[in-house]
C-alpha cells in the first residue's frame with residue numbers, strides 16, 4: 767500500500783469508476799444492479815453524494831484508480847439524517863492488498879468528522895466473504911439479513927446488513943445538524 771494514495775474522486779475518474787463498478791455489476795453479487803451504468807451516470811451519482819458533503823474517494827496507484835468508496839444517505843427521509851450507507855468496489859486485480867481497508871477507513875474517518883452516528887452496509891450475497899470480512903475487520907457488527915431478496919445470475923441472493931456506530935452512536939443527542947434530507 768505504500769505507493770497507493772487515497773484522494774477525493776473527480777469528474778476525470780468517471781470512466782475508471784464505471785469500469786470497476788461495471789465489472790462487479792456483470793460478474794458479482796455485491797451490487798444488485800444488472801446493467802453497468804455509463805460513466806456519465808457514475809458522475810451524476812458522485813455529484814449527488816458530494817452535494818451532501820459526504821466523501822467519495824478513490825485509491826490511486828501510479829496514476830491508475832484501483833478502487834473507490836463512498837458514503838451516501840441511507841434513506842431520504844429526514845430522520846435518517848445521522849445515518850449513511852457505505853459502498854466500496856475494488857478492481858478485481860487489486861483485491862486482497864489492503865486497498866479496501868484503506869479506502870473504507872478513510873470514508874469512516876470523514877463520516878465521523880461530519881457527525882454521523884451510524885454507518886450501514888447492505889452487503890449483496892451472504893457468501894460475500896470479502897465484503898463481510900472487510901466490514902467486520904473495521905468494526906461493523908451483524909445487524910440482520912434479508913433472505914433471498916435478490917435474483918441475479920440465475921439464483922436467489924441474500925443481503926447481509928452490518929452496522930457501525932460513530933461518535934458514540936445513540937449515547938446522546940447529536941449537536942451537529944446531520945444531513946440535509948428532505949426526501950419522502
Ligand SMILES: CC(C)(COP(=O)(O)OP(=O)(O)OC[C@H]1O[C@@H](n2cnc3c(N)ncnc32)[C@H](O)[C@@H]1OP(=O)(O)O)[C@@H](O)C(=O)NCCC(=O)NCCS
Nearest residue numbers: 796856861862863864865866867889895896897899900903
Ligand atoms: C470487498 C472488497 C471491497 C474488499 O476490498 P479488498 O481491498 O479486497 O480488501 P482488503 O485487502 O483491504 O482486506 C481488508 C480486510 O477485509 C477482510 N477480507 C478481505 N477479503 C476477504 C476475503 N475474501 N475473505 C475474508 N475476509 C476478507 C480481511 O479481514 C482483511 O483484513 P486483513 O487486511 O487483515 O487481511 C473487494 O474485495 C471488492 O471490491 N469486492 C467485490 C465488490 C463488493 O462486493 N463490494 C462490496 C459491496 S457490499
